[in-house]
Amino acid sequence: MPDDSRIDFSRLAAEGGRTSGFAKAMNLILVLICIALAGLVAYNMLAGEGEAAESAPQETSATQVVNVSVSPASVGTFTKISRLNGEIRRDGFDIAILPDITTTGTVTEVLIHEGDTVSAGDVVAYIDASRPGSPYKISPVIAKAGGTVIDVGVSAGQVISSSTAVATIASNADLVLEAAVPEKFLGSLRTGMTASFETVAYPGRTYTARLAYISPSISTSSRTADIKLDIDGDTDGLKTGMYVKLYLETERIEDALMVPSAALGEYIGDDVVYAAVDGKAVRKIVTPGSDNGTEAVILGGLEPGELVITAGNITDGTAINPISSQG
Numbered sequence: 001m002p003d004d005s006r007i008d009f010s011r012l013a014a015e016g017g018r019t020s021g022f023a024k025a026m027n028l029i030l031v032l033i034c035i036a037l038a039g040l041v042a043y044n045m046l047a048g049e050g051e052a053a054e055s056a057p058q059e060t061s062a063t064q065v066v067n068v069s070v071s072p073a074s075v076g077t078f079t080k081i082s083r084l085n086g087e088i089r090r091d092g093f094d095i096a097i098l099p100d101i102t103t104t105g106t107v108t109e110v111l112i113h114e115g116d117t118v119s120a121g122d123v124v125a126y127i128d129a130s131r132p133g134s135p136y137k138i139s140p141v142i143a144k145a146g147g148t149v150i151d152v153g154v155s156a157g158q159v160i161s162s163s164t165a166v167a168t169i170a171s172n173a174d175l176v177l178e179a180a181v182p183e184k185f186l187g188s189l190r191t192g193m194t195a196s197f198e199t200v201a202y203p204g205r206t207y208t209a210r211l212a213y214i215s216p217s218i219s220t221s222s223r224t225a226d227i228k229l230d231i232d233g234d235t236d237g238l239k240t241g242m243y244v245k246l247y248l249e250t251e252r253i254e255d256a257l258m259v260p261s262a263a264l265g266e267y268i269g270d271d272v273v274y275a276a277v278d279g280k281a282v283r284k285i286v287t288p289g290s291d292n293g294t295e296a297v298i299l300g301g302l303e304p305g306e307l308v309i310t311a312g313n314i315t316d317g318t319a320i321n322p323i324s325s326q327g
Contacts, residue, residue, distance in 0.1 A: 079292065113149065143169065175231050281320050
């Protein structure tokens with residue numbers, strides 16, 4: 001009988017050799033696969049970084065020079081013009097024309113109409129003031145002052161008394177402009193200062209006026225004071241009651257340090273300007289005052305003559321090239 005307990009070492013060696021070769025081949029294949037995968041991952045990462053670099057906005061180089069506009073901070077008179085609402089009025093009073101009769105009479109004729117202009121001494125109507133049994137007596141109604149007829153209160157055939165107003169006239173007087181000014185502007189107003197205004201009826205046509213009166217009291221409800229302006233020069237087309245847009249100087253500062261309004265900006269909550277210093281933009285925190293839309297008053301943080309940047313995409317430290325200067 002064969003001895004099953006005997007081990008065939010030569011067969012095992014052969015089988016072991018085949019198994020070891022297979023394992024080596026498999027290991028080699030796995031290594032190659034890992035290398036290929038690592039290479040693919042690396043390629044994708046590099047490609048992604050390249051696309052991101054192309055799509056990302058390029059930061060301004062520290063050495064890139066930006067063209068800017070500059071203007072010097074200057075000292076002068078700052079003025080601010082405010083728009084107010086006003087109305088054309090006649091600077092006079094209304095006059096009632098009464099008949100010169102003792103008791104009553106009958107209107108026989110009316111010679112005027114609304115809108116007519118009359119002079120002192122003109123006859124505006126006739127009254128029959130006679131009594132039954134007495135001679136016929138016609139009494140003329142005479143204007144005691146000149147002006148414009150704003151109302152005719154009687155008609156022919158009407159019986160009137162000595163207290164009946166035959167007509168009412170607005171006395172001959174200059175047209176004036178009346179307006180109300182907010183309390184905060186009163187400190188800048190003074191009589192004699194000039195103003196301009198426009199009417200709705202004649203857009204684009206400018207009239208001039210001069211401040212003649214400032215009310216000594218202020219309305220407690222609107223916090224405004226009434227003012228009156230005399231109209232200078234041309235009054236053609238102006239009529240009583242017209243609504244106007246009044247442009248009045250409501251602020252004046254002498255010896256004010258000013259910069260163009262466009263130079264003012266804000267940085268992290270601070271008011272700033274950028275000054276042009278030795279070819280660079282230098283951020284300066286300033287204290288601004290009044291601004292009229294064109295010029296701004298600077299109360300602190302800047303010296304007269306310093307060049308401030310009014311246009312240009314800059315920040316603190318940007319290299320600059322001034323290409324224009326204002327002022």
